[in-house]
Amino acid sequence: MSKNFDTNIAKTLDQTTIRNVESVVPKKRQELLKWYGWGYEDSKFHIDDYSLFFSGSRYPIGNDVELPNFRDWMGQKFELSVLEKPKLPTTFPEPILNETFYNTIKDMKMDYSVDGEDRFIRCHGQTLHDIYNIRANKFKRIPDLILWPKCHDDVVKIVKLADENNVMLIPFGGGTSVSGSITCPQDEERSIVVIDTSQMNRLLWLDKENLVACFESGIIGQDLERTLKDEGLTMGHEPDSIEFSTLGGWIATRASGMKKNVYGNIEDIVIRVKMVTCKGVLERNISAPRVSCGPDFNQLILGSEGTLGIVTEVIVKVRPLPAVKKYGSLVFPNFEMGVSCLREIAKRRCQPASIRLMDNEQFHFGQSLKADNGLFSKFIDSLKMFLLSKVKGYDLMKISVATLLFEGDKEEVEKQEKLIYEIADRYSGLKAGETNGQKGYVLTYVIAYIRDLGLNHGIISESFETSVPWDKCLSLCINVKACIESECKKRGIIYYLVCYRVTQTYDAGACVYFYFGFRWDSDCSDPVGQYEEIENKARDEILASGGSISHHHGIGKIRAKWYKQSVSPIGVNLYKSAKLELDPKNIFGLNNLLTEEDQINFETLNSKL
């Protein structure tokens, strides 16, 4: 088999240019990151009798400055009940080890661990379901062995050995999946081995003439950008998870970045990918910018969600750092006018690096996160004065706010700003300043922490997203909100929140993000189940309203039931045929994409072989 492994990327590397990257995330992930929720351990919302704070100094709202507005807002929306801080378990399931595999790994001097804590914290991603279950220590099955390969060749060895010994493999990057895709299948009887790619995070080479770079797949977003920044470059891919998610994970899930208008989504950035499969390495032979050479198998790797193989090395486009980065914001009298304005900007293809539009509910929610430390101006207060004094007819309870990010050289940014504000003016969009724009983007990174705060206090919340053609954008937002409200009422849920925003715009449509949270009744035995029931209804409504099953989170396990209708039965069969071709023993047995009834019966299949 080894002759199939084409190492021509590796051969072209100039060894002197390899850059080791000191990652912000240590191998002992749990020392820096929460195992029971999102993000840095030192960064979280916390609450005392009277006040709410965000701890740590990593984010502008942090430093334990009081957030009185957020407390007031939560007071209006929910009634809090405090739960205890989760404690890491002290006992763990015994690892199921495949003797030959385990011994060979040890002989190879591969970096490994069978420590319970190391295994426990890598059994899940970041869905509400995952976080709830990990806090309650409900996972029956956790990984049995963690491996930290150091390079592509290590991975080739691991995959070959796993295939020979029928050991299941899970590629683990940043652990930020919100589709259940990296969660251990709970009925897996084979030894489950996690390939943690975190120690495979080098910059292998950088080609400033062609503006391309080759990274190992385990590099974390913020490490990658910091490394490129030292060279005056950027890749420009900024998903909301950029602090923790990895290049390999972006490829596996078809990630989208906030600044895709300038830099493209992950499929536009990636030139060449190396994926190690049980049958050898899948890769195109050259780095040409565009080819016509039959079906594009890069597009099979993108979105394969860890089920076909593991990405090891990636050649990506890079760009010079922009000279100017400038924020902006706009206030529209209502969400409808905002959408019309975004649609016009997209039609004229003059989107700045990022343009996002919040509905009124989300605007108020965002405002509540304003600290009294003077970092952000008192937007609502000043805005209220402005709207009342200068412009009649803007209702603070109806307005919608867009945040803008411009990147380019000084002249370009000035031109862009001028054009955007001119167009906005025709849709009654008022300039609302840079600070408010910047604040919107800070919110992006902080919002994921709020889910965990809620969980501590009896509030379940989660976000989900879709893409939709322009003409259906508004009706989809309205329908989905109405659907959730109706489902809450049916269940007697009194305290809840539904809000949404447009986060990406395209020629033919947009990406819409929904946020939904509710306070569960103390007598509700399965709040996560209740949440999922409601989200399922909302999902059906999204599809009925012309939206897609996902714009960038992917299918994983939690959206598998909509996969067949999204890609047609023929599409499902095509995926299965690729799976059978590359992984007939289901070594990459994460069982994503397919429902239980659509799963390939590998046991029957392999008993026949």
Place this chain on the structure above:
Amino acid sequence: MSKNFDTNIAKTLDQTTIRNVESVVPKKRQELLKWYGWGYEDSKFHIDDYSLFFSGSRYPIGNDVELPNFRDWMGQKFELSVLEKPKLPTTFPEPILNETFYNTIKDMKMDYSVDGEDRFIRCHGQTLHDIYNIRANKFKRIPDLILWPKCHDDVVKIVKLADENNVMLIPFGGGTSVSGSITCPQDEERSIVVIDTSQMNRLLWLDKENLVACFESGIIGQDLERTLKDEGLTMGHEPDSIEFSTLGGWIATRASGMKKNVYGNIEDIVIRVKMVTCKGVLERNISAPRVSCGPDFNQLILGSEGTLGIVTEVIVKVRPLPAVKKYGSLVFPNFEMGVSCLREIAKRRCQPASIRLMDNEQFHFGQSLKADNGLFSKFIDSLKMFLLSKVKGYDLMKISVATLLFEGDKEEVEKQEKLIYEIADRYSGLKAGETNGQKGYVLTYVIAYIRDLGLNHGIISESFETSVPWDKCLSLCINVKACIESECKKRGIIYYLVCYRVTQTYDAGACVYFYFGFRWDSDCSDPVGQYEEIENKARDEILASGGSISHHHGIGKIRAKWYKQSVSPIGVNLYKSAKLELDPKNIFGLNNLLTEEDQINFETLNSKL
């Protein structure tokens, strides 16, 4: 099986909006188009004792105006010997008909023909190999039956019937393939049925709000653009074959358009595709602009080259027609400076709609096509004066010329022009006027006719293309030219031409087109074989120099031998697994992409079933 056929696109059609398109190409193709070469029957180069002309009034160089410079240029390059005009054969191979299939088709009242001429002219594409063989009436196997379905549902019926009766199907669009992809496999023993999509060319609906349109796949490029133009819109996809090639063909081959900098290549334009396969219809369920929903199977359809199924309906992006369309040209002291300038423009991502760069040899070739009718200024003469009088050091035998096409509103175009000419100035690029730019683009459409003129006079010529990273662009051009020259010398070929141009630019590289022609010795029994030997050497050199096997023509049959090394053995197996999944009987038996030794043995396979 029929329940698998999801007709939800068809259901959403507003029947009142369907637009029948009167195609420029009639059903009796041979009445308008050459069966023995490229393009319109009335448009061709012809020659008398002393002069050379281009007939017909379709192109600016036509109207039988003498082209004295071209005669002189050819005189310098080659020595002409005149062959006779090809005559359509009067007898044809008896059609091999599958009785059940044929009778059912007749019962269905499907439009069909078993006429020898109809079958003969549809047995091939436009490779040199095809055209040489069709003129010499060398094809052993031609289609047995031609069908003209009128809509998606007709195609569904045909494919089902073919699958049931083991009849081979060939999708036939514009017949312009230059990869051998639609050429009948000469050893096919089953009945070969061509599905001619020309009568499936309607605009099904147009959505001006979302700027998307749904066309049937058989619509020809110029018909599509004319139909959209009536609505003030354009799709903007302009391959050099736009006069004859079809939307479905563009998808099957992963076509690239001249103006991709504004409108994108075909994969950027297509939102949703319906492909009829033997197992049902493959399509995504919604028209959302971007999704993360597992592997993207649109990308399996793109580049499938007629071997997995037949595309019937396509939803594409459209754009408002630009207010201004303006040509331009630049003269560089040499090709190297031109490439550096194009690279800088690409780096700054400010490419106009089209930017192309000719080497010196091609520049002179293009100049030779100047008529004496005053349509184009005497570029060389005026340029010579200009270069000699104002700028020292420009050698007419070394200069390289770029042609430019700007599209946008007046202000945008002015800005673009200013920027491009500013950048060009830094690379010693001199403005050379609009007329010369426009002339370069006319050449694009006329150049394919020259191959046929050559064939009439003992000159074999053909073009081929590749894509290459920027840093290897120049060395690839030099290496490939040297390789061809060396191969010509080895074979004692005295009269030949090799020239090249950069036709597309990207962030990470460019597309390069080569033109190669030579006069064959009267004692050469197989000039096409000789040509192919030399092109094969050139191909190997392209790959060795870091180029791809194809930027946009595809693999087909003539480039199959490089497919495996381009996509890795795993890639070949993935293609095969998709083929086996969708078409286990090889109904779409064109046998493209795979070499003879890599072909799936369907006979053995099906005898086992």
